[in-house]
Amino acid sequence: MSEDKAKKEKAVKKSNGGKIVLFMILFGGLVPFGIPTFLVCLGLVPTLIVLFTETDSRHPALATVGYMNLAGVLPFIIELWERGQTMEAALSIIRNPQSWVVMLGAAGIGQLILYVVPSMVASMIIVKQEARYRVLRDGVKQLEAIWGKDVANTMPLDIVRANQKG
Amino acid sequence: MSEQEQQEDWGEAISFDGRIDVYPSKPLPEFNTAGGTAVAARFQNDTTQPCFALICNKGLYPRIDLINSMKMVDTATVVRLREGGVVDWPAQSARYYTLFYEKPIAPQYWRSLDETHPVMGEDNVNSHFIAPLVNMLLDYQRMGVMHGGIRPTNIFWRDGSATSPQLGDGLSAPTGLAQPALFETIERAMCLTSGKGNGLHSDDCYAFGVTVALVLLGHNPLQGIEDKALLRAKMEKGSFNALIGTRKLHASHIELLRGLLTDDSSQRWTAEDLEQWLTGRRLTPKSSDSGRRAARHFRIGGKDYWQIRPLAAAMSENVKESVKIIEDGAVEKWLTRSFGDGEKAKELRHVIAELKESGSKSHYEDQLVARTCIVLDPDAPIRYRGVAAMPTGVSTALVDAVLTGKNLQILSEIISNQFVTLWVNVQKDMKVDLVPLAQQLERIRGVIEKASYGNGLERALYELNPALPCLSPMLRKDCVIILKQLLPALESVSGTGAQGSEPMDRHIAAFLIVHDKRSESLFVAMGESGHSQRKVLSILSIFGDLQYRYGPDRLPRLSGWFIPILEPCFTRFLSKPFREKVRRQTKEAAGQGNLVLMLKNLDDPRRVTGDEQDFLNARLMYQNVKQEMHEIEKNLKDKSIVSREVGRPVAASIAAFIAIILIALVLGRTFLNSMV
Numbered sequence: 054m055s056e057d058k059a060k061k062e063k064a065v066k067k068s069n070g071g072k073i074v075l076f077m078i079l080f081g082g083l084v085p086f087g088i089p090t091f092l093v094c095l096g097l098v099p100t101l102i103v104l105f106t107e108t109d110s111r112h113p114a115l116a117t118v119g120y121m122n123l124a125g126v127l128p129f130i131i132e133l134w135e136r137g138q139t140m141e142a143a144l145s146i147i148r149n150p151q152s153w154v155v156m157l158g159a160a161g162i163g164q165l166i167l168y169v170v171p172s173m174v175a176s177m178i179i180v181k182q183e184a185r186y187r188v189l190r191d192g193v194k195q196l197e198a199i200w201g202k203d204v205a206n207t208m209p210l211d212i213v214r215a216n217q218k219g
Numbered sequence: 220m221s222e223q224e225q226q227e228d229w230g231e232a233i234s235f236d237g238r239i240d241v242y243p244s245k246p247l248p249e250f251n252t253a254g255g256t257a258v259a260a261r262f263q264n265d266t267t268q269p270c271f272a273l274i275c276n277k278g279l280y281p282r283i284d285l286i287n288s289m290k291m292v293d294t295a296t297v298v299r300l301r302e303g304g305v306v307d308w309p310a311q312s313a314r315y316y317t318l319f320y321e322k323p324i325a326p327q328y329w330r331s332l333d334e335t336h337p338v339m340g341e342d343n344v345n346s347h348f349i350a351p352l353v354n355m356l357l358d359y360q361r362m363g364v365m366h367g368g369i370r371p372t373n374i375f376w377r378d379g380s381a382t383s384p385q386l387g388d389g390l391s392a393p394t395g396l397a398q399p400a401l402f403e404t405i406e407r408a409m410c411l412t413s414g415k416g417n418g419l420h421s422d423d424c425y426a427f428g429v430t431v432a433l434v435l436l437g438h439n440p441l442q443g444i445e446d447k448a449l450l451r452a453k454m455e456k457g458s459f460n461a462l463i464g465t466r467k468l469h470a471s472h473i474e475l476l477r478g479l480l481t482d483d484s485s486q487r488w489t490a491e492d493l494e495q496w497l498t499g500r501r502l503t504p505k506s507s508d509s510g511r512r513a514a515r516h517f518r519i520g521g522k523d524y525w526q527i528r529p530l531a532a533a534m535s536e537n538v539k540e541s542v543k544i545i546e547d548g549a550v551e552k553w554l555t556r557s558f559g560d561g562e563k564a565k566e567l568r569h570v571i572a573e574l575k576e577s578g579s580k581s582h583y584e585d586q587l588v589a590r591t592c593i594v595l596d597p598d599a600p601i602r603y604r605g606v607a608a609m610p611t612g613v614s615t616a617l618v619d620a621v622l623t624g625k626n627l628q629i630l631s632e633i634i635s636n637q638f639v640t641l642w643v644n645v646q647k648d649m650k651v652d653l654v655p656l657a658q659q660l661e662r663i664r665g666v667i668e669k670a671s672y673g674n675g676l677e678r679a680l681y682e683l684n685p686a687l688p689c690l691s692p693m694l695r696k697d698c699v700i701i702l703k704q705l706l707p708a709l710e711s712v713s714g715t716g717a718q719g720s721e722p723m724d725r726h727i728a729a730f731l732i733v734h735d736k737r738s739e740s741l742f743v744a745m746g747e748s749g750h751s752q753r754k755v756l757s758i759l760s761i762f763g764d765l766q767y768r769y770g771p772d773r774l775p776r777l778s779g780w781f782i783p784i785l786e787p788c789f790t791r792f793l794s795k796p797f798r799e800k801v802r803r804q805t806k807e808a809a810g811q812g813n814l815v816l817m818l819k820n821l822d823d824p825r826r827v828t829g830d831e832q833d834f835l836n837a838r839l840m841y842q843n844v845k846q847e848m849h850e851i852e853k854n855l856k857d858k859s860i861v862s863r864e865v866g867r868p869v870a871a872s873i874a875a876f877i878a879i880i881l882i883a884l885v886l887g888r889t890f891l892n893s894m895v
Contacts, residue, residue, distance in 0.1 A: 113867035120871075120878035128885045135889075159881075166874045171866025178861050179854070186851045189844050196844075199794055200837050205845075207838070210793070210831060217790045 089143035093133050096126040096156030099164075118163040125159025229259055235306050238263055239319055241272045243310060249327055250320075252373075254279040254392030260319055262301070269322040270301065274308065276315045278622060279392040283316065283686035283700060285364055289390060292362070295383040296355035298323050298375065300390070305698045312715070313696035314708075316688070323375035323385045329433075332371070332399065336378060338437040341469050343379055348434060349475075350497055351383040356420070356427060356490035365418040367394035369426040370402045371433055393615040394418050400446040401439070402426040405458065405482055406609065408450050409532065410600045411626075413619035414608025421487045425458070428479025428488075432462050435472055440464075454529045458482050471496075484598065485648060513557040519544065527558065531595040534588055535602040542584045545571065545591050554595075566645065567594045579636070586636055593638065597645040601638045604629045610639045610656055614683035621680060621690060631676060634664050659683070673742035677729035685733070691726035693718055702734050703769040706762060706777060713776040721750065722780050723758045731761060752787035756822055763814040773812035781817065782809055788821045793834040801826070 100119040107114045129146050136142035146152050196204050203213040230244030242259040250257035255273035262268060275281045286303040293299055302319040329336070339348070352374075359366055368389040376384035395415035400408040404425045407415045433439055440462060441449055452461040459480040468476070475496055478488035488496070516523035517530055520537040524530035534541040544550055554564040570590045579586060582604065589603040600607045606629045608616045613633060620627040633639070643657040663679045681687060689699040689708075697708040709722050728742045741761065744753040759781060766774060785805065792798040801820055808816035820826075854861050 109863070109867065111868065113871040116871035117867075117874040120875045124878035124881040124885075127882055131885065131889050162877075163874050166877075167867065167870050170870035170873055171862040174866040174869045175858050175862035178865060179858060182851045182854055186848060186855070189848045189851070192844055193841065193848070196837055196841050199796060200834055201793070201795065203793075204834070204837050204841050210834070213793060213834075214791060217793070 089133055089138045089140055090130060092140075092143040092147055093129050094126065095147065096129065096153070097122055099157060099160035114167050117167040118160050121163030121166070122156070122160040125156040129156065232261075233306060233309070235272075235302070235304060235317065235319070239270070239272070239302060241274075241306060241317070243308070247271050250322075250387075252368075252388050252391045253277065253397030254281060255318065255388075271320055271322055272306070273318040273320060273388060273391050274306070274315045275317065275391050276308070276311075276313070277392075279396060280618060280684075280687055281316050281318065281392065282390045282394065285390055286318075288362060288364065292358060294355065294358055296351045296385060297358070298385050298387050303390075305700070305704065311696070314698045316698045316700070318388065318391055320388065323387070324382055325375045325377050325380060325385065327372065327387075328374040328376040328378075328384065329371035332401070332433075332439045333442055335438045336434070338435070339379055341472070344431075344435060344472075345497070347379065347381055348376070348384055349431060349493075352386065352427065353490060353493040353497060355386055356423060356493065359423060360420045360490045363420075365394060365420060366423050367415075367418055367426075368398055369423055369430055370398065371430055374430070393618075395422075396615075398426065400449055401441060402429045404484065405450065405453050405528070406484075406598050406600060408446065408453070409602070410607045410609055410612055411616055411619070414600065414606070414612035414616035416609035416611030416613075416615070418611075419484070420489060421484045424479050424487055424489060424493070428476055429458075429462065431472075431479070432476055435468055435476075436463075436466060440466065450532075451529070453482070454526070454532065511558070513553065514559075515553070515557040517550075517553050517557070528596050528599065531592040531599060532602075534595075535592050535607075538584055538588045541588045541591070545587055550591065550595075563594065567591060570594050570641065582632065589636075589638060590641060593642050594645055597642070597647070601633055601642055603633050603636075603638065606630065606633070608633070610642050610653070610660070613639065613660065614680075617676070617680055618684055618687060618690075621676065627676065631667055634660055634667055634679070637661070637664065671739070671743060672725060672746035673728040673732045673737075673739050675725065675729070677725045678732060680726075681729050681733040689726055689730040691724050691730070693722075693724065694727075699730070702731075702765060705730070706765055706769065706774055707771060709762075709780075710771075710774045710777045713780040718780060721755070721758060721784055722762070722777060735765075737761070750784040750787060752791055755781070755784050755788055756818070759814060759818050759821070763818040766814045774814060775810060775812035778809035778812050778814055778817060781814075782806065785821065791821075791827065792830045794830055797830055797833075 097119075100115070100122040103115050103118045104112075129152055133142050133146060201213070201217060203216060208216075228245075229242040232240035232242050234240055240261045240263060242261075245259035247257040247259055250271050250273065252273060254277055255275040256277070257271045257273050260270040260272035262270060281303075283303070286300070289300045290302070299321040300318060301321060304317065305314050306317040307314050352369075366386065366389040369386060373387040373389075374384050375387060376382070393413060393415075394417050395403060395407060396412050398415075402425075403415070404422055407418065407422060410416075441452075444452070449461070455461075457480075459477055462480065463473075463476060475488075475493075478492060478496070481487050511527075512525040513527075516525050518524075519530065519533050519540055522533065524533060551564040551567055554560050554567065570593075571587065574583075574587060574590060585604045589601065592599065592602050600609045600612070606616070606626050608630070613630065616626070617630050619625075620630050637660075639660045640657045643653045646653060659682070663682055666674050666678045666682065667676055669675065677690075680690065686700065688694075688697075689705065693712050694708050697704075697712065699705050699708045705727070709718075712718050713722070723745055728745060731737050732739060732742065741757055744751065744757045747754050762777070766772075782805075789798050789802050789805075792801055805817050805820045808820060
């Protein structure tokens with residue numbers, strides 16, 4: 054018991070240490086290049102919001118909004134990189150309302166897709182399942198018509214035959 | 220009128236086997252017997268020979284087992300049997316066993332036993348009457364057959380004619396059934412008419428002796444005397460003295476009659492003795508008295524008896540009184556002291572002790588008296604509860620009992636109580652010959668005690684009477700002697716209203732077991748009440764097999780008889796469409812009269828197991844379907860589940876697809892710009 058505890062404490066210490074190293078690398082790398090990119094990536098705020106608000110463990114909303122949001126932000130990241138990753142370039146992008154329209158609009162389209170597509174798909178599936186249900190119900194009736202009501206139970210065949218005679 | 224013209228007046232003919240024409244509209248009453256009615260007949264390939272047909276339609280069953288051997292007999296002293304077989308009798312919608320005889324040359328000698336005829340001279344009688352009939356007796360002795368009907372009213376002859384007398388029919392009824400007590404030995408006269416048994420050559424010689432006596436005397440000296448009184452007279456005085464007494468006859472005839480009418484069968488003349496007598500040789504004179512007399516009488520039933528035989532007869536008629544005298548040892552003492560027969564007394568003691576040890580309580584008194592009478596008079600028939608039958612007569616008595624309903628239980632008890640075994644054991648002579656009979660009845664005892672289908676009294680009937688037609692009430696108007704005749708008989712009875720709900724009963728089952736040597740296990744299901752599937756299929760299986768082996772190919776009415784009782788066989792199939800298919804196919808097969816095909820439709824193992832398997836598969840399918848329906852119902856109740864489970868991932872996929880396209884366009888534009 055004390056050995057397991059010691060092993061767990063050692064694992065946590067190792068994990069914490071790794072996180073610190075990763076953070077230091079990211080922070081160190083982000084400082085010269087990251088801030089301009091970061092500013093442009095503010096356009097990914099809708100995605101971040103969905104990330105923190107979604108409860109579905111499979112994250113379909115995150116995927117939907119995130120992909121579209123990313124598609125909206127990417128041109129501006131490319132433009133920023135083309136213009137040298139400078140703060141001025143980032144600020145000019147951010148100050149341009151069109152940039153926000155595109156970035157947020159793409160996220161908005163993703164949200165729209167998320168709103169419309171599931172109910173459409175559900176309706177189509179329901180229609181199909183209702184048709185299937187009807188087919189199955191007819192099948193059940195046919196089985197009962199051919200084999201009698203005892204097809205629905207698990208009584209021994211002797212009793213089934215006796216019931217049929219009765 | 221020519222023969223041809225005469226035949227035209229005889230009306231329509233019924234054909235037997237395409238060889239003999241029978242004319243029901245031309246009765247010949249002079250040839251009637253106790254077992255049959257005579258009508259004119261003609262052979263199609265021999266129209267010159269006058270014949271008659273004896274239709275056995277009086278409810279007595281002919282001696283069919285002797286037909287084939289009697290057809291070989293062609294002597295001047297016996298009316299010649301030409302053929303025997305079953306004939307359709309449309310007027311009564313029946314079939315009867317029929318015997319075809321050549322017409323005798325002379326008329327019936329005596330029409331009645333009360334007639335008076337002129338007394339013939341010694342030479343005339345010896346050469347024209349006795350000698351030819353002795354030849355007849357020799358023929359019968361050689362064949363080992365008893366005629367059983369020798370008497371003046373069954374002889375065809377003219378007084379004093381040089382033409383040989385001809386003995387008439389002896390096959391149309393069981394042996395001795397039509398023979399008056401006058402012509403029977405004391406033992407056979409004691410029996411029920413149906414219980415006399417096959418008899419022996421010596422019994423025929425006795426009957427011949429009485430016949431000769433009547434012919435010699437020209438009349439019946441015992442006319443008007445009742446059978447019981449006649450029997451008593453024979454027992455007390457001896458047959459010769461009872462019949463002839465002090466009447467005057469030629470010395471040679473006296474010798475002849477003493478020899479033939481001696482009551483001791485071992486001493487009685489045979490045909491060979493008669494042959495010697497005819498040549499003039501002197502034979503040892505036979506005693507004609509009625510047997511040994513005791514020193515002191517024995518009183519029973521208010522009468523005194525000096526001899527064993529009459530005493531035994533009296534005891535069998537006074538059971539209550541007899542029981543007392545048996546149990547207190549009075550009979551034993553009388554046998555030892557007054558009769559001097561210690562051995563018989565010892566035997567009696569042993570038999571009584573055996574009965575007591577057996578613990579048998581049913582009709583104990585009757586059993587005791589019956590066994591005592593067997594010991595006292597071993598030659599006499601078994602006498603029990605008012606029924607007297609020779610061991611060889613139990614079989615025919617049983618037939619009569621089944622037909623009339625009388626004495627059935629008593630005969631069953633005679634067999635069950637092993638009287639025949641005791642009777643055989645007390646015989647001094649011919650014991651070896653009788654052992655098979657005792658063994659057979661012992662086996663029959665076991666059969667009677669089983670109540671199951673195919674056993675019981677019905678089986679005993681056919682085991683003991685192999686030539687007996689099937690006595691099923693459904694087939695009474697037919698004459699089913701062999702298996703091949705069974706299905707056509709059932710075919711003709713079906714649809715007449717005389718049939719039962721199913722073409723099987725205890726008689727038919729017993730008949731099949733005996734004649735077809737079928738296993739009893741096949742008939743176990745037939746004892747079930749109602750029409751179970753097993754029962755109906757058992758019957759159909761047996762009949763299908765018979766049709767396959769013997770035909771005919773088409774039995775539409777018999778097949779139709781099965782249809783109402785086949786319902787359990789149809790409901791055996793679980794699939795309704797398949798059941799209807801089987802029903803339709805079976806009805807088609809029934810329409811064709813094909814029992815084999817019907818059975819195949821109903822009892823094909825592949826069909827049955829296939830149907831069962833399909834049912835089980837259907838059950839599985841049903842469960843799967845129900846499961847799927849349940850899932851769909853869940854989804855239909857709450858659409859948000861579908862939306863959440865399926866719709867949102869689809870939305871993510873669409874968004875990813877659109878995003879990929881957009882990203883690809885952006886990257887592509889960037890690349891092109893860099894090239895420029």
